[in-house]
Amino acid sequence: MLNPSNSDSLNGYIHMKLGWQYYPDGGNDSAGAFHYRQCLKLSDNPRHLGRSAFFMNMIHERSMDSAIHYFKIAEAYQEQTQDTAYLFHLYRNVSLVYQDHGYFQSAVDNLLKALSLAEAKEDQEQLADTYITLSNLFHDFEDFEEGKKYARYAMELTRSLPPEYWPYQRDALNVMAINFDDNQEFDSALYYHKLTENLILENNSQATLDRTLNNIGNTLKKMGRVGPALTYFLRSYDIIKQIDSPIIHYHKATVFTNLADIASLQGRQNAAYMYLDSAENNALTSDNYEKIRDLYQMKYLVNKRFGQTEAALTNLEKHLRLRDSVLDERNARLVKDLEVAYRTEKKEKENAKLQAVTAEQDLALNAARNRMLFIALTAGLLLLLAGFGYNGLRLKRKAEKAAAEEELQKIRFQSVIETEERERMRIAQDLHDGLGQILATAKLNVASLEGDQKGNEEEELITRSMHLLDESITELRAISHAMMPEVLRHKGLQPALHELAENINLSMQVQVLLQADEEVFERDKTRQSSLYRVIQEVINNMLKHSGATRIHLLLRRAGAGVELSISDNGKGFDTASIEKGRGLGWSNIFSRIRLMNGTVDVKSSPSGTTVYIKIPLEEV
Template sequence: MKWFRYSLLVFLMLGLEGVPRAQVNEFYQDSLHLALSYGAADSLDQEALLEHLMQGIGQSRDLQQDYWHARFALRIALYYGVLTGRPDSLYKYSLEAREKFRAIGRQLEEARAMMFLGIAEFQLGHEEPAMQWYTAAGDLYQEIGADSLLASLYINIGHSIKEVDYPLYIEYLKKANSLSRQFNEPRQEAITCLGLTDVYLEKNDPDSAKIYIDRAIILSRELDDSQLLSYSYRNLAITEKSKNNRVGVVQNYQSAINSTKNLRDKAIFYTQLGEYYSDIEWHHSADSVLQIAESLAREIGASQLLELIYGAWRRPLEKSGQLKQALAISNLYIDLKDSLHNENVRATVAELTSKYEIELKEKENSKLLATNIQQELDITKLNLANRNRLFLILILSAFIISGWLFYLNRQKSSQQKLKIAQQDAHIQKQQLLAIQKDQELVAIKSIVQGQEQERGRIAKELHDGLGGIFSTIKLSLDHITKKSERLDEHQSIAHSRSLVDKAGKELRRIAQNMMPSTLSKFGLLVAVEDLVDEMNIQSQVEVSFQHYQVDLEFPEDMSLSIYRIIQELLHNAVKHAEATEILLQMVQHDNHLEIVVEDNGKGFDVSEPRQGAGLLNVESRLIYLNANMKIESEKGNGASISLELPLPDTIPEISAGQEP
């Protein structure tokens, strides 16, 4: 966990605090300061750091300077524990430092060394000895009155037992947080706040997590610690992700990236942002940030991070139709994964060898050592006598190993060919799906256009045909009435004129609904306002219409489709939901138009299949517009339908695999 690694680095970067200059040999100053400068650099030079630390411990041994011997040993232990993940070397040098500090009576440093011995034992899988070292370190801190340092001890204990006893891990983390606040240790408090943030995010409790994140941000700014601040923003982005707040997620990842100067951390944050973009299907954005992450990872030579980047990069490239690039990234991912696997095998063999040597040394005694030396001498004599036979065995072994390596190479080549064949099949499947989607979109477009043309034809025929007939009938009745004043007073004639007027108005209303003239003359907003006014007049439903910054002139076919969608949703709310209040909202964003229709009707179960034609027509038009719809409703509590439509300059041509 990153916050735990950071807490160890705090100790690695400790300077020469509290040490009189008279005690510091000039060589020790140069070696220690050089080592710390390499360790604190953003682009960490591990080889230079280890070289200067080894020079320091070698010189201190030669001059029998126990204090500096112990200090360099402790820093070498942390180098192996923090930067290379070598618990055996962490144990070896921590034990060496503890013995030297104990010999010269430096109890504070001795307790710190015992704490690192506990860390090493836990990483080696020795839980009982680890807890004994932790307990001894805590007792010594309390004995010398250094209770403020217990916070760091509890942090390390908690991290060690996290996988074994998670509730106890949380308890230690909270203890460390409380002690940090009690003794005004802002750095330790910030580290524990980040740890508790992870705990509450795992519990799916973003509100509690945000409390600790906000505190960590405040402390990081007070400390002017860019690394702590960047990870606080990263955790805040994860919190916003659990709330489905896309803007909050992106903004906080950008803040995390801008807050840190560490290139590795920047690459990690860009990778996580790319994975989030991919999850929400913003594939072009994912492609852009993952390119940046790859560039940074290559710059610092982070092979394992590159593996994560390539693993996350394939999906957005495939989804955005960049199949050739997706195949290239897949090949890079396979090659890098194989390379890292070989490195891990070599590291594992080296670590197991080192563990075996440590355990062997602990069990040996002087008598056994002398016996082993004698046995080695005997074996040497025997080997000299059987030199020819050994030489033959070596030759045979070489042939066997060569054959085995040849077999492994053939196996690896076969596996790679199989993977390539599977990838080709997957790409062909994606291409077929793309063609099918193109055909579906063309069919939907044809259906929508055909419906609108038929509506326009019927509306024109109603207006020009029946409308003209009704006008002629009315004129005839008026003419008859003028000729005879008695007919004007006759109730049947008056009633007939009223029915003709009513039928004419109804005819005009039907024609208007089928092909609204205000839409082509005055635009979408005016047409929707007329629709809302008409519903308020003709029904007992109160419809409210709100719009914000909707100033874009939409294409005619898009305006008509949006109008039909709104018309269908409003009629459904009145006809099926039996609503008495409806709220319609339109909001224009940078790259999309958001439409929300909410009602107080009887609601419905969104999990049940929709049988009516209304929502199915809406969904067809949404597919035509490359838009999304989200429905929230439950029986008895009304409904809320949200639409997200890309703006005209972002609407793609009819083709598959493009994101809105």
């Protein structure tokens, strides 16, 4: 128990004790903060001041400026009083504040200070906690090998802890699992997730079980095991909905986002949007940047899967704007830190100069000058290093912005393609239902004139008219079919390609040899249509310009992708002309394939041309 010393202000001590009762004991942040502030105003006891500032740091952990302000006060007093127990937790807490706001190096620096204190005391519990926190930190900043290293340290240490410390073992297993998961080592991730689940169940605990079940579902989803993943997500939600906690909105947002992802992968559009609405409500209530950012990213993916291009574009821009705002904040803070560091060094130099002037001996003067030179060099080095850091952030942001712009360009082009396909379908339907019916009716009317007593000239005119009407109907059907083949709409890509080849072969001038695997895009009609247009355009170019008598078309699955090869035995052409001119046909071919993250390679010689296209399967 803490007692007021002679130099203590009794009122300050009383306020500290009252603050303690409200927070952390009573969970009342605002009342606790009031009393801790009064203690900081009234007390002159360094220990009481340090602990009041410590709890103020915890209360303000979501406001970075306030948290860092009270951290510096607490650190100064706790170092003065050698209050190492509180100092350990102070460094740990402030590292989490830096981590939440994206300051990786500051987070690591403070955690390593906490680790040093734990090692000095040989405190096994604090060591385990710090290893787990370091593993989490490296995971969040995507250094998964370091994350696994510290998780391994934690796992080795927690095995020797008494049974009542099993939650540390649970957290060590969990952080190992999530590092494997985000490093795309899914089998290992699933193994450690299941160990975590078993440990929780063995100890008859519900604490964090919802998160573990959600993590297992997430790993299964990434492995393509959608059904089992959905089961785990629903089990997680069954637990979460019974919990009443201020932080539960964060976890609900996570589960609802995953459920929306699963529903969209299964084609359940209404369910996907229902889950997204719930995810958005909880993400906004949690006021967590990461959850809100991830929400807009998932809304973009769901919109894109259901062909809602404008909504997808809007949500992608929200996602990027939110991410960029954090980058701007980090850059602004970096500049501010540089400015503070510069002013601090400048003040130190001025103090050193003042001390040198008042010194009586030349030796002291020279020493002061040396100190000034050292400080100046150090400051310059710090500024230079910080400048490199800032420049690195700027270059990273520039690269991210370029990637985002490329993604936006893909979405815009996809919108154009989808609009074009809808328009093709509409025109084809209008030709068939409108003009086609008119021509059919006209033929019936002309046919009704046959058989009457007419002269030879009239009979010949009726016969010619019937022949022209037959040709017009045939041509109309060909145009309508070319714009939107019925077989493509109703049966898929492979049957449509067989029909295309058969129609060309009927001409008896060019032979098309077709080898096509079973449906490679069976769940994605948009990409089926897009690839069909590419094949149609390439073959039309060969029929018009190559003089070929044989065309070989090969479409197959190959490894993790789809390969398409179209070759002819024609006269070839200069492939450089594609880049120089690139008419509308080639432009559409390259754009459509780029939209599917594929590649196009054209090789030509006097003995023929081959167009080779490869599309990663996971992108379709």
